[in-house]
Each structure stands twice: as structure tokens, then as C-alpha cells.
Amino acid sequence: MTQQLPLARALNAGLRRAMEDDPKVLLMGEDIGRLGGVFRVTDGLLSTFGEERVLDTPLAESGIVGAAIGLALRGYRPVCEIQFDGFIYPGFDQITSQLAKLTNRLEGTQSFPIVIRVPYGGHIGSIEHHSESPETYFAHTPGLRVVTPSNPNDGYWMIQQAIASNDPVMFFEPKSRYWPKGEVDLAAPSVDLHVSRVVRPGTDATLIGYGPMVSVLLAAAEIAAGEGRSLEVVDVRSLSPIDWGPILGSVEKTGRAVVAHEAPTFLGIGAEIAATIQERAFYSLEAPVIRVGAFDVPYPPAKLEKLYLPDADRVLDAVDRTLAY
Structure with a gap:
């Protein structure tokens, strides 16, 4: 079964399916609930899953990531949205000094299945802090998995695969590709998460x-x-x-x-x-x-x-x- 979807809607469908499959998956971020996110990637998920699983957070990226770490310790699988690429730096210390190191620090006794969604890149006619590409900072950090889809089919499957991972995943979404449509195979993923x-x-x-x-x-x-x-x-x-x-x-x-x-x-x-x-x-x-x-x-x-x-x-x-x- 296939559908023609833009990347933003494919990501939405992937998040919905992951939340349906696992009640421990929850979403958190700035304006992701009632607004549905700046790019509407989480549109409609609040009405389906409620405020306990789709959380509108304060404007504090460090707090978002820190809260996600605590939730992961309690058995949840949080998916955090950073509203724009350039807004990730207030949460940089939590990501690189804490999240990336905790599994190793605890000698593998605790996993941290946290996904951090980051809309990134230019070609949207915006300004600095809204069009940056900070992926190298995180790929350089041991303990983090870093992935990025280029098309709707990858977006649909990769977000689910990232959520299923027991390791922290930085999920970079090319916002210039949010709205061009592509074919999405809803039956099965074509390749695994970490495959070129x-x-x-x-x-x-x-x-x-x-x-x-x-x-x-x-x-x-x-x-x-x-x-x-x-x-x-x-x-x-x-x-x-x-x-x-x-x-x-x-x-x-x-x-x-x-x-x-x-x-x-x-x-x-x-x-x-x-x-x-x-x-x-x-x-x-x-x-x-x-x-x-x-x-x-x-x-x-x-x-x-x-x-x-x-x-x-x-x-x-x-x-x-x-x-x-």
C-alpha cells in the first residue's frame, strides 16, 4: 500500500503509528500540541493522544532535553522537537554532556531511547538561527546516533526506527523538503535506519x-x-x-x-x-x-x-x- 505524501505528513503518520504501537512513546516540545508545531508536523496528534502524551513545553530547550532524560529513566520513549535548528544550542550541554554519555557512564545498565527532532537547513527564506545546519556537532559526539531523511518514504520509516532504537537519536529533518510530495510505502521499510x-x-x-x-x-x-x-x-x-x-x-x-x-x-x-x-x-x-x-x-x-x-x-x-x- 502506497500513498503520495509530503515529508511533513509522512513524519506525522510515522509518529502516529509509533504512538499507536507503544503507549510509552510521547512527544514534547514548544507549540507542538494545539498549534501542531511550527511546520505542522505534529498536527492532530494532541486530539488523538491527549495532553499526557503530546506535551507543550516552556521555551527552554535545556529543560526539554533534561525532562526527556528523566522520562527515559522511568521507562518512557520521549520524542523531543527543537523548533528550529539554531535553537538547539541552549540544550547542547544536556545533549552532549549528559544524554550522549549516560549509557556509558552507567555501564549499559540503563538505556536512553530519546529522539530529538531538529528541523534544519535553508532554502526557506528565513534568517540565522532558523536556517542553520548544526549536524556535525552531534555526529562528532560519541554516544549519539545521527540520521536525516531526504524524502517522504524515508521520513515515515526512519522516524519509527529512530523511536524504536534504545540509543539517543538526533533526527535532522530538512525543512526545505517538508512539502514536496513523494511515494510512501506503508507496508514495510526498504532499508534499515543506518544504511546508505x-x-x-x-x-x-x-x-x-x-x-x-x-x-x-x-x-x-x-x-x-x-x-x-x-x-x-x-x-x-x-x-x-x-x-x-x-x-x-x-x-x-x-x-x-x-x-x-x-x-x-x-x-x-x-x-x-x-x-x-x-x-x-x-x-x-x-x-x-x-x-x-x-x-x-x-x-x-x-x-x-x-x-x-x-x-x-x-x-x-x-x-x-x-x-x-
Whole structure:
């Protein structure tokens, strides 16, 4: 059974199904109840599950995460919403100093099945603190799982898989992809939570990305096809842990790689992917791995974000550079 759903509605359906399946799953965050969240991802869940399971919290991200830790200790599976990516920093200490370390600190005697939902990325015409990409901070933190869907089907299944995990999961949602529709298979997930996937086959070079960048890479590959170039696209999906098999297998086939993300290029996820390709697929490379990302400046005013964020043209420029070797 399939449906055409936008990512926001697919996430809503995934949350609903998880809550129906397990009474210990509860949602908490700013304006997620009566309002249904800023992006309406939790719309209608309050009327179904009530105020004891869909909690409107104070504007205090540290308090949201701290309360979730306490609830997890009591056997619940909290799903926290951080309203915007840039609002996560007041809760950063709770996430990285406490949540990420508690299972290890307690020698595995207690699990902390907490999901922290983070709408992230640009292309919505907003300002700093509403359009940032802070995923690297958390992927760098041992003890956290970090994932990001790029399409509605992944959104529907990955949110359920994240909730079922006994480890803390940072769930980054590309808000620029909330409303384009895609096919959602309601019967069964296509892959596990931490699996990378080739989403477009090709032979000349590999484009690697995640979240909001996957649609940009697919658009670049389509343009390139019209020019006689065959580009393979890999959706990383899981940023910690990373499933290297499909990534390395693709690069070993094409011999060239371009890694792209909306976050600033310096010390981004792309740097880790490029370094690992160089270490583990060096003898397959015909050219250096090229990174494409946002510029290393604070997020600009909305009118300038198209100049700041990587687009298909910048990706194709990197492809030209790697094919020139």
C-alpha cells in the first residue's frame, strides 16, 4: 500500500503509528500540541493522544532535553522537537554532556531511547538561527546516533526506527523538503535506519550527500545526463554511524567523488567522507575528492541565501573539475 505524501505528513503518520504501537512513546516540545508545531508536523496528534502524551513545553530547550532524560529513566520513549535548528544550542550541554554519555557512564545498565527532532537547513527564506545546519556537532559526539531523511518514504520509516532504537537519536529533518510530495510505502521499510543508498546509478562520477542536498544532487545529475555525463548519487542517510559500503562501492566503480552538504565546508561531514574515501578507496580514485558546501561565514540574510547555499551549478562545477583530471 502506497500513498503520495509530503515529508511533513509522512513524519506525522510515522509518529502516529509509533504512538499507536507503544503507549510509552510521547512527544514534547514548544507549540507542538494545539498549534501542531511550527511546520505542522505534529498536527492532530494532541486530539488523538491527549495532553499526557503530546506535551507543550516552556521555551527552554535545556529543560526539554533534561525532562526527556528523566522520562527515559522511568521507562518512557520521549520524542523531543527543537523548533528550529539554531535553537538547539541552549540544550547542547544536556545533549552532549549528559544524554550522549549516560549509557556509558552507567555501564549499559540503563538505556536512553530519546529522539530529538531538529528541523534544519535553508532554502526557506528565513534568517540565522532558523536556517542553520548544526549536524556535525552531534555526529562528532560519541554516544549519539545521527540520521536525516531526504524524502517522504524515508521520513515515515526512519522516524519509527529512530523511536524504536534504545540509543539517543538526533533526527535532522530538512525543512526545505517538508512539502514536496513523494511515494510512501506503508507496508514495510526498504532499508534499515543506518544504511546508505544509491538513489541514482551512474558511471562517470559519484555525488554524495544527505538530507536537503540529495534533491540538489539528483537535479545536477539530471542536467549532466542531458550533456552526456552519467553521475551516480548516494544518499548517506545516517551521519553517525555512516554506512560506508555503498559509498566506497560507488567510488570504486566511478573513480571520482563529489561530496556536498548545506553546512559550511570547513570541518563538515564532507571532510570525514572525503578522508575515508581517500584512506579506503585510494587506488580506485582517478581524481581528488572534491567538497561542496556553504561558505565559511555566518548564515546570511534571506535575500542572500541563494548565493550562500550550494546549488546544482556549484555541484556541476565540481564535477567539471574532477572530470578534468
